[in-house]
Amino acid sequence: KTEVPSALSDWLDLVRGLAAIEVLLFHSYQLLFQEQLPAESYGSVIVYAYSALWSMSAHGPSAAIVFFVLSGYLVGGPALVRAKTGKLNGLDYLSARAARLYVVLIPALVVSLIFFVSARHASGWQVFVNTHQHLDQGSMIFTAGYGPATALCNVLFLQTISCSMFAGNMALWSLSNEFWYYLLIFAFLSVRRSSLWVLLVAVIFFLFAFAEHSDKLGYHTGLKFVFYFLIWSLGTVIYAISAPILLWSVLFVLGVVCTAIVAHAGLLAPWAANDLIIGLATAAAIVGVEFTKVELPSFLRFGKETAKWSFSLYAIHYPILVFLNV
Numbered sequence: 001k002t003e004v005p006s007a008l009s010d011w012l013d014l015v016r017g018l019a020a021i022e023v024l025l026f027h028s029y030q031l032l033f034q035e036q037l038p039a040e041s042y043g044s045v046i047v048y049a050y051s052a053l054w055s056m057s058a059h060g061p062s063a064a065i066v067f068f069v070l071s072g073y074l075v076g077g078p079a080l081v082r083a084k085t086g087k088l089n090g091l092d093y094l095s096a097r098a099a100r101l102y103v104v105l106i107p108a109l110v111v112s113l114i115f116f117v118s119a120r121h122a123s124g125w126q127v128f129v130n131t132h133q134h135l136d137q138g139s140m141i142f143t144a145g146y147g148p149a150t151a152l153c154n155v156l157f158l159q160t161i162s163c164s165m166f167a168g169n170m171a172l173w174s175l176s177n178e179f180w181y182y183l184l185i186f187a188f189l190s191v192r193r194s195s196l197w198v199l200l201v202a203v204i205f206f207l208f209a210f211a212e213h214s215d216k217l218g219y220h221t222g223l224k225f226v227f228y229f230l231i232w233s234l235g236t237v238i239y240a241i242s243a244p245i246l247l248w249s250v251l252f253v254l255g256v257v258c259t260a261i262v263a264h265a266g267l268l269a270p271w272a273a274n275d276l277i278i279g280l281a282t283a284a285a286i287v288g289v290e291f292t293k294v295e296l297p298s299f300l301r302f303g304k305e306t307a308k309w310s311f312s313l314y315a316i317h318y319p320i321l322v323f324l325n326v
Helices: 006-033 044-056 060-084 090-120 125-132 138-143 148-157 170-175 178-190 196-213 221-240 245-264 270-292 298-325
Strands: none
Touching: 006 044, 006 060, 006 270, 006 298, 060 090, 060 178, 060 221, 060 270, 090 125, 090 178, 090 298, 125 298, 178 196, 178 221, 196 221, 221 270, 245 270
């Protein structure tokens, strides 16, 4: 393979855009309603808004897994093919990945910082903090600093692993780990060229282990970094390996069945089993669309345009919600 088929490309853009919107809705629901039912004192309009937002955002975490598989297909797969043909160039690969993230995200990070600083100085800030302190890792959101060191850390590492989340932006913090996966896949592919790449692989996995060790709240952050990389790799594999559709079907069914059995035996955490099954189903759908060559219906073509803005949407929506709430 050298490129994504045009019909499949349209479908992938649509799904990436929808996944981004789903996660935005999920985080909006978290922040606006603190994952609680509206109080009796709330008006009917608020209750209706809560119900609608809850329904639309119910699959936010699943949408993030779909996004990971799509990214693996679009980035890791082509890299694997180029490595196989001897055309994988480190400078081209990493600069393209960096440009994709930095050119789109840095303006959004600046906007995020402005909104967050504005919110910190708003009159309702302390009330907002007191009422939302229990939200997932809420103390990190509300006490994060925004000095020069934090800004530099965020610019270099896109708020991953050890950087302070100055914008209160959990969505970007999760998504931006994708850049570490870019590095990781390239390091794995380049190991045969130099043993120094083994060192880079070790360093990245050390960062994941450090994140797990530092996770005092039991979210298994570092473990999820590793597990999501495996899910990201699903997309890489289905792009890079050509196989009969029947064989793919058998492998996907076998993967789902084995995952269910292992999870039922208590050898795999429920969240991991659920995410893996979603990842396998997404990979199967990609193979199915590629095999059938089904075109994206014309009435859905407008939706695929959202994929262009998915990174920026992730970057700025959380701090905007914080600002609006205070």
